[in-house]
Amino acid sequence: MANLNILLVGVGGQGTILASKILTHAALAQGYTVKMSEIHGMAQRGGSVVTQVRLGEEVYSPVIDEGEADIIIAFEQLEAYRSAHFLREGGVLIANTQKISPLPVLIGAATYPDTILANLKDKVKRFVEIDGLKLAAAAGNAKSTNVVLMGVLARFMDFPQEVWQDALKARIPEKLLALNQKAFAFGYDYPGVAALLETVAGKE
């Protein structure tokens, strides 16, 4: 297989780091070479966080270039918008519908675009929009939104279920495991994904 480029974007505190750890754990278990790059300097101060994961037989650059991400998992709408130019043609964009206003918006110096999802849907053929927060809450803890999104991601990858389950076990503390497994399943079984897989398959 050609190298797979996966970009995780979000806002500090949304759990992108744990998500990327689950992903890299699974990829390593599948025998891939993995590189991951993170710009997290200001994560604690509410800035954007970007984690880039590249996997394949042989991976050199740890960085994903514009127009070269196979999959983008955006934990927040504005960040989906900001990072969309990284997506390759035919790539998958998974957008959590949660909105977190940046300070310029909070203080009225900028407005939060209200057409993000519509615009993305318009331009990106393989677009999944999902209220991960709601599904995570239903699974037992809103903080598991990241794991819901990993469940969605899993649908677009060919790793066996056990590999994902092992990765969850390895990366999530015992007492939170059950609810995160549930969150993962909610993402994996998200109806929006199935529909998308079909329409895309139908179109191609």
Next chain:
Amino acid sequence: MKTLMTGNEAIARGAYEYGVRVAAAYPGTPSTEILENLAKYPEIYSQWSPNEKVAMEVGVGAAIGGARTLVTMKMVGVNVAADPLFTVAYTGVRSGLILVSADDPGMHSSQNEQDNRYYAAFAKIPMLEPSDSQEAKEMIGLALDISEGFDTPVMVRTTTRIAHSQSLVELNDPGERPLKAYAKDAKKYVMIPAYGRARRLVVEERMHKLAEYAETVSVNRLEMNDPKIGIITSGISYQYIKEGLPTASVLKLGLTNPLPAKLIQEFASKVEKLYVIEELEPYLEKEIRALGLEVTGKALFPPYGELSAKMVREKILGEKNAQILPFEAPVRPPVMCPGCPHRGLFYTLKQLKLTVAGDIGCYTLGTMAPLEAMDTCICMGASISGALGLEKAHPEMAEKLVSVIGDSTFLHSGVTGLMDVVYNGGNSTVIILDNSITAMTGHQENPATGKTLMGTPAPQVDFVALAKALGIKRVTEVDPFDLDHVKEVVKTEVAAKEPSVIITRRPCALIVKTSEPPVEVHDCTACKMCMKLGCPALSFDEANKTAVVDPSLCNGCGLCVNVCKFNALSKGGAN
């Protein structure tokens, strides 16, 4: 066993495996995690120093003492440490001494983009540049060998993408941790001019030997492929070339000072078109040209920012990428946390319309809207001394002028500035923002926090006593959440006809979490006063004309309660 590691973790692992005994550093992105990881190995003594010069000197002492030693810092830290560095290059070492300089192309978290490879050339010390985490680990071993074999400090230069990217590392068991006996050797270690002149010759001879060594050392290697395109490179750029131009021939340089002239010439003679691809300055390029070779480098690539595989493809092959989605999103700048102890002070400084000589730390965010209360920020420590200069240029400004500096920054290089203010009759007001931690770089201990890197209790610097000892007569401590008091004190001290120090005391909101419930909003008059605080937990609902508190973010600090003149904001659970 192979595990994913950042470059920084790998360097720490290398120090562990290759027998390092002593490590010293001052935090700074992207170098900080090296010592944080090293501190997990109890067999190695590691410490945060108050600044990089001190860390370097601790390292020099330990290496002269016969222990393998690691000193780490971000690139601007080397400016601070340059003084001992340039002279330990003369004395040499007894046991291995490594300086890790972590550069930041792209300025992800730095105030400039300096290319520290020039420091190695300038100081006449060997330099290694790893291209991934495995190399970062191995190069710690190689650097120690070179350091001991050639009796010289060695610089290992990383960049953000090496330091913060993860790749697979093979772990080995640690070797022995040797300690040589100490013996006095004044002619080698006392750099009076007479001895220094002798050592100066040793340095030249050593560089010649190292240049020979560079020709054969395994980290300088030819990867011959299609001879049409030949590329000389080092560090992270190597990965971009392998990714973007898999068929090109490459001369990968791991030891980049001194350079292997013969190897470079040999490579040049084997390829049809010679390129040099390096981030930042034309460091390699100029040396290659000096060998009389024709080479293309900065004619194609910018001397600033980061490179990428895509850029390499575009510039060398003229390939253009497919179309890019065209969206533009409003920026998401970092902001002070909800409940940050710095916020209220900057709100007050703005209200009082003061000129603020700033410094580096979380509080530098006070320059962003809506606070916008900072006039300058140059380097660590420059607030106090810079304010003194401003005051000397414009004596009338003294009554409108304050400098602001964090606890860690004050200890790093603010103390001498304050001494200068007293000594040379300055009149400005210095505000030390004591949040009891080095927050900006991810919360490290410092000499005022009462704890060391390895977790042992330590005495705490007493800022009040220190300021008084320097000759400041007016020293006031305030709680930065008590806005009325802060305003009163700042007004009084700025007006005073002598220098003064104000210390704001409140721990960082991420270190000491409050148990206060979130603030509640009742009958908001829509004056929007609270929006001037720039708290990310506060927003304004234009449709319903009311302030809104996000209870999941609010830490209940009460700052906005103090700011609201109409009692529309109240402490949660109060009524």
